[in-house]
Amino acid sequence: MATTDTKTKVGTGVGFVAILVWCLLPIAWIVSLSFKTVDETNAGSAQFLPKDASLDNYKALLGLTDDPVSDAAASDFGQALLNSLVVSLVATVLSVLFATLAAYAIARLEFRGKRLVLSLALAIAMFPVVSLVGPLFDMWRTFGLFNTWPGLIIPYMTFTLPLAIWTLSAFFREIPWEMEQAAQVDGATSWQAFRKVIVPLAAPGVFTAAILTFFFAWNEFVLAISLTSTQKARTVPAQMSYFVGPDPFNPPYGQLATASVIVTVPIIVIVLLFQRKIVAGLTSGAVKG
Structure with missing residues (x-):
């Protein structure tokens, strides 16, 4: 034995x-x-x-040397890194904010078409991004949003909001309704009970939704390459596709590897800092009883 x-x-x-x-x-x-x-x-x-x-x-x-970079795309990497950071953070904050309110309403309120709302949200999250590139390209050029930060943030939120709503609604369903009622009995308003009681209890779900949203926005490529034309708003995944080197036969392997390492570091740091909350969020609802 x-x-x-x-x-x-x-x-x-x-x-x-x-x-x-x-x-x-x-x-x-x-x-x-x-x-x-x-x-x-x-x-x-x-x-x-x-x-x-x-x-x-x-x-x-990173622009820490006085020597000029032969590849123009590599020289603009710092601006692309800033674009990715701003776009990802703004899309994450707005998505989590709206998703928190929407998920709370779905979990707590009874209204006609609630299942339809969740089904539509799931359908939007699974919708192929490529099919939207053409219409968005024409619309954004007409509205003046092409090659801008809002031109990327808005479509990113379209795909991240449904995922955040599904994640947070599962958390809100697990929070006992009596805790919110007890806070209201003690004199708290509905908004105070939501902000001071419900949201802190749903913190693992909020962190999970925020991290998943940030990951999507940080790594997204199709929209970033299609809805930008210059380094003004182009994010890192799209910028790396322009690393061509001095000629087609000598790709800048070292620069591509370096860029990959740089953009991976924030993801690793986030996972290490919030790994417990990520696990708690992903396993929420797995055991019933």
Whole structure:
């Protein structure tokens, strides 16, 4: 029996290590590539670790060097990073704010067509983004929203709001109605009970909705590449598609890897800081009783 348990533990450990290596190897390769010099990447070296580790790629993309960057798209990376940060944060804040109010109404109030509202929200979230690019392109050029921050924030909210509403409505349903009634008996208004009692209790759901919304806006590519034309509003995923290098036969692998590392760091930091709330939000409603 002991031998069987030992074999099971060893097999589980080996499988875990194999899966971990399989998942982390591409990430480790990208990080290693970001520290390689241009000459080393152009030479096509298959060596995993860089021969002479250098921060030149990071300095060039972040504008920390006086040397001009040969690739114009790479020189505009700082502006693209700012665009991504502003667009993602604004879309996240507005989506979570509106979704909180809408989810509370759906969870607490009884009205005709509530199921229809949830069904439409789910349908919108699953709608293919590509099918909206053409109409949005024409509309945004007519309304003067093409190549602007609001021109990206509005369609981002269209797809993030339904997801946030579904996530938050599940949380609000789990909060006992008696707690809100008790707050009102103690003299709190409906708004005060919602703000001081309901929202703090639904904090894991709010964090989960905010993080999922931020992830979508931060990584979105199709709308960003279609609704922008210059670095004025172009976000990082779209900007990276313009990293072409000096010619088509010598792509800037080091700069692409460096940009990938830079845009991944905020995601990793957010996950590490709020991992408990993310798990609580994603597992909410999984057990009933």
